[in-house]
Amino acid sequence: MSHPSDRVYSKDHEWVMVDGDIATVGISHFAQDQLGEVVYIELPESGDAIVAGDTFGEIESVKSVSELYAPVTGEIIEVNDALGDSPETVNSDPHGEGWMLKIRVADSAQVDDLMSSEEYDAFVTES
Amino acid sequence: MTSRANGVPSSVPSTGPRASIFDLGSPESRCVLAPDPDVPFDGLESLLGSAARIIPPTLPHVTELEIMRHYAHLAEMNFGVDSGFYPLGSCTMKYNPRINEDACRLEGFAGLHPYQPVHSVQGALALMVGLQEALGEISGLPAVSLQPAAGAHGELSALMCFRAAHTASGNPRSKVLIPDTAHGTNPASVAMCGYQTVTIPSNADGHVDLEALKAALDTDVAAFMLTNPNTLGLFDPQILEITAAVHEVGAFAYCDGANLNAILGITRPGDMGFDALHINLHKTFSTPHGGGGPGSGPICVTEPLAQFLPGPLPSRTEEGWYTLTTPQASIGRVRSFYGNFGVLVRAYAYVRALGSEGLKEVAEQAVLSANYLRVRLRDTFDLPYDTMCMHEFVLSGARQKSDYGVRTLDIAKRLLDYGYHPPTIYFPLLVEEALMIEPTETESLAELDAFADALIAIAQEAAETPDLVRSAPFSTPVRRIDEAAAARNPDLRWKPSITE
Numbered sequence: 263m264s265h266p267s268d269r270v271y272s273k274d275h276e277w278v279m280v281d282g283d284i285a286t287v288g289i290s291h292f293a294q295d296q297l298g299e300v301v302y303i304e305l306p307e308s309g310d311a312i313v314a315g316d317t318f319g320e321i322e323s324v325k326s327v328s329e330l331y332a333p334v335t336g337e338i339i340e341v342n343d344a345l346g347d348s349p350e351t352v353n354s355d356p357h358g359e360g361w362m363l364k365i366r367v368a369d370s371a372q373v374d375d376l377m378s379s380e381e382y383d384a385f386v387t388e389s
Numbered sequence: 390m391t392s393r394a395n396g397v398p399s400s401v402p403s404t405g406p407r408a409s410i411f412d413l414g415s416p417e418s419r420c421v422l423a424p425d426p427d428v429p430f431d432g433l434e435s436l437l438g439s440a441a442r443i444i445p446p447t448l449p450h451v452t453e454l455e456i457m458r459h460y461a462h463l464a465e466m467n468f469g470v471d472s473g474f475y476p477l478g479s480c481t482m483k484y485n486p487r488i489n490e491d492a493c494r495l496e497g498f499a500g501l502h503p504y505q506p507v508h509s510v511q512g513a514l515a516l517m518v519g520l521q522e523a524l525g526e527i528s529g530l531p532a533v534s535l536q537p538a539a540g541a542h543g544e545l546s547a548l549m550c551f552r553a554a555h556t557a558s559g560n561p562r563s564k565v566l567i568p569d570t571a572h573g574t575n576p577a578s579v580a581m582c583g584y585q586t587v588t589i590p591s592n593a594d595g596h597v598d599l600e601a602l603k604a605a606l607d608t609d610v611a612a613f614m615l616t617n618p619n620t621l622g623l624f625d626p627q628i629l630e631i632t633a634a635v636h637e638v639g640a641f642a643y644c645d646g647a648n649l650n651a652i653l654g655i656t657r658p659g660d661m662g663f664d665a666l667h668i669n670l671h672k673t674f675s676t677p678h679g680g681g682g683p684g685s686g687p688i689c690v691t692e693p694l695a696q697f698l699p700g701p702l703p704s705r706t707e708e709g710w711y712t713l714t715t716p717q718a719s720i721g722r723v724r725s726f727y728g729n730f731g732v733l734v735r736a737y738a739y740v741r742a743l744g745s746e747g748l749k750e751v752a753e754q755a756v757l758s759a760n761y762l763r764v765r766l767r768d769t770f771d772l773p774y775d776t777m778c779m780h781e782f783v784l785s786g787a788r789q790k791s792d793y794g795v796r797t798l799d800i801a802k803r804l805l806d807y808g809y810h811p812p813t814i815y816f817p818l819l820v821e822e823a824l825m826i827e828p829t830e831t832e833s834l835a836e837l838d839a840f841a842d843a844l845i846a847i848a849q850e851a852a853e854t855p856d857l858v859r860s861a862p863f864s865t866p867v868r869r870i871d872e873a874a875a876a877r878n879p880d881l882r883w884k885p886s887i888t889e
Binding site: 298299300301302322324325326327349350 | 573798814815816818872873876877
C-alpha cells in the first residue's frame with residue numbers, strides 16, 4: 263500500500279502533517295504493519311520540549327518494544343491520550359485516529375528535510 | 390494429540406482447556422479425612438478465641454483422585470524438552486540428565502537448613518567451592534560468586550561491582566554501551582543500576598561496528614556489554630581489539646554468558662579480555678528451566694574486582710575447613726542465603742560427570758548441530774548472515790511473508806502441529822521475520838533431520854496452501870491465542886465468582 267501524500271515521513275517511520283506551525287505526528291502504516299499488534303504506548307506530557315532525533319516514547323507490540331523518535335524540534339501542545347486505553351488504534355487507523363502528538367514546530371526547515379510519500383514508499387521498498 | 394507424521398490437521402477432537410480445580414468436586418468432597426480427636430475438643434473458637442476465622446478460606450473441595458487427574462492433565466498439556474525437540478534460540482533447551490536430579494535429592498543436600506552452623510554443612514560448602522573453582526577455570530575469570538538467582542540478576546550484580554569499582558576510583562561514570570544484537574535484559578540491567586544505555590550498531594557481517602564503538606567510548610563510559618557469540622550465533626573475531634579499546638578509556642568489558650554453551654572448553658571470556666561474566670547455570674550446565682525458575686546466574690570476575698563481589702562467599706581455609714566470608718568492599722547480599730543451592734548441586738554434578746574433555750565435546754556437538762541445520766535450511770528460507778555459525782543461527786521468513794503472506798508467527802504455530810516447540814521468533818530485532826534456532830548438543834541426527842524436513846514441508850505449505858499455515862495450529866489444546874488481548878488484559882489468577 264502507498265502512504266498518503268498529504269504529509270511527510272521520517273526515516274524512523276514517523277509521519278508529520280503540518281498546519282501552520284503545528285505538526286501532528288504519528289507512525290506510518292508500514293511501521294504498524296512491521297510492529298504487529300500494538301499493546302502499549304508510552305507518550306510524553308503536553309508541555310514537554312522535544313528535540314528532533316531524540317526518543318519521545320515507546321511502543322510495545324506482541325513482537326517487540328521499539329522507541330519512538332521525534333521527527334522535528336518543538337514544544338508538545340497536545341498528546342493523544344485515547345491511545346492509553348486503545349493502543350490498537352495505531353494498527354487500525356495509523357494515519358488518522360492513531361496520531362500521537364501535536365507539536366509547535368521550532369524550525370520549519372526540519373520539515374522540509376523529511377521525505378515525500380513517493381520518497382517514503384521507495385524507502386520502505388528498498389529496506 | 391499431535392499429527393506429526395504428515396502435518397495434516399488432526400481428526401482427533403481437541404481436549405480443550407478443562408475446568409479449573411475450583412470447579413471440580415463438591416462441597417462435601419475431602420482429600421484427607423482427619424481422625425476424630427482423642428482429647429476433649431469444643432470447637433476451634435474455644436481454642437483460638439477471636440483469632441478463629443469467621444469466613445472459611447476459598448479452597449477447592451476435591452478428592453485425592455480428582456487432584457491427581459487435574460495435575461496429570463495439566464502436565465499432559467505442557468510441552469518440555471522431555472516431550473520433544475525444543476530449539477528455542479538463546480535458551481539452550483538441552484536435555485537435563487537425571488543423574489543431576491539424583492545428586493540434588495541426596496538427603497545431605499536436600500535436607501539442609503540455611504541457618505545450620507557452618508561446621509555442620511562442610512560438604513555443601515565444599516561443593517560450592519568446587520563449583521566456584523570449576524567456573525573460574527571454564528571462564529578464565531578466577532573470582533566467583535554463586536549468589537545471583539538468574540542471568541539478568543547476575544548482569545545487575547556485575548554492573549553493581551563495576552559501579553563500586555568506578556566509585557572507588559572517584560567517578561561512578563554514567564553510560565553503558567550495548568550492541569543492537571543484545572538480549573533485552575542488558576539494557577534493563579543497565580537501567581536498574583542507574584546507568585544510561587547507548588546502542589552500538591552492528592556491521593554488515595553481524596559483528597560489532599568497531600568504529601562506532603570507538604567513537605562512543607569516552608571516560609564517562611562505565612562498561613561495554615557484549616554477548617559473544619552474539620544472538621546471531623556469530624563469534625566476534627575483533628574481540629581482542631574490542632576489549633582493548635574498552636579498557637583504554639578505563640571502562641570494563643562485560644560478557645553476557647547466555648551463549649557460553651558454544652565455547653565451553655574451546656575459549657574463555659577471561660582470555661578474550663572480559664572483566665566479568667555471568668553464567669546461566671540452568672542453561673549451559675543443564676538444569677530444568679523455562680518454567681519460571683529456579684535458575685542460577687553466578688558471576689565470574691577478575692582478581693581486582695573480587696573485593697566487590699556479593700557475599701558471603703565460601704572458601705577453604707589452610708587447615709582444610711570451609712568457611713564463609715564477605716569480601717572487604719562487597720556490594721552486599723544480592724539474594725537470601727547462598728543462591729539457589731539445588732541448581733548449584735545439579736550443575737556441579739554435570740561438570741564432574743562430563744569433565745573438561747566432555748564439556749569441550751558439548752560445545753563441539755552444539756556448534757556442529759546448529760551448522761548442520763543451517764545448511765539444510767538455507768535454501769528454503771533466507772539466511773541474512775550466511776556464514777559458519779556457533780551454537781545457533783537466525784533464518785528470516787521474509788520471502789514467505791512477501792511471496793505468500795505467511796508470517797514467521799504462522800510458521801511457528803504450524804510447527805506445533807508437527808510436534809515441535811517453535812524456535813525463538815522476531816528476535817534479534819535486526820533480522821526481519823526472524824526464526825532463531827538453537828538445537829543444542831543433545832539431539833540425534835535423526836531428530837535434526839526430522840525437524841528440518843518439517844520446516845521444509847511447512848515452507849511448501851506456505852507456497853501451496855497458505856491459508857492452512859495461517860490457520861494453524863489444529864492439534865493443540867487451544868488454537869491461536871489472542872496475544873494482544875492477553876498483553877492488554879492479562880487474566881492471571883482465578884477469582885471466586887460473585888454468585889457464590
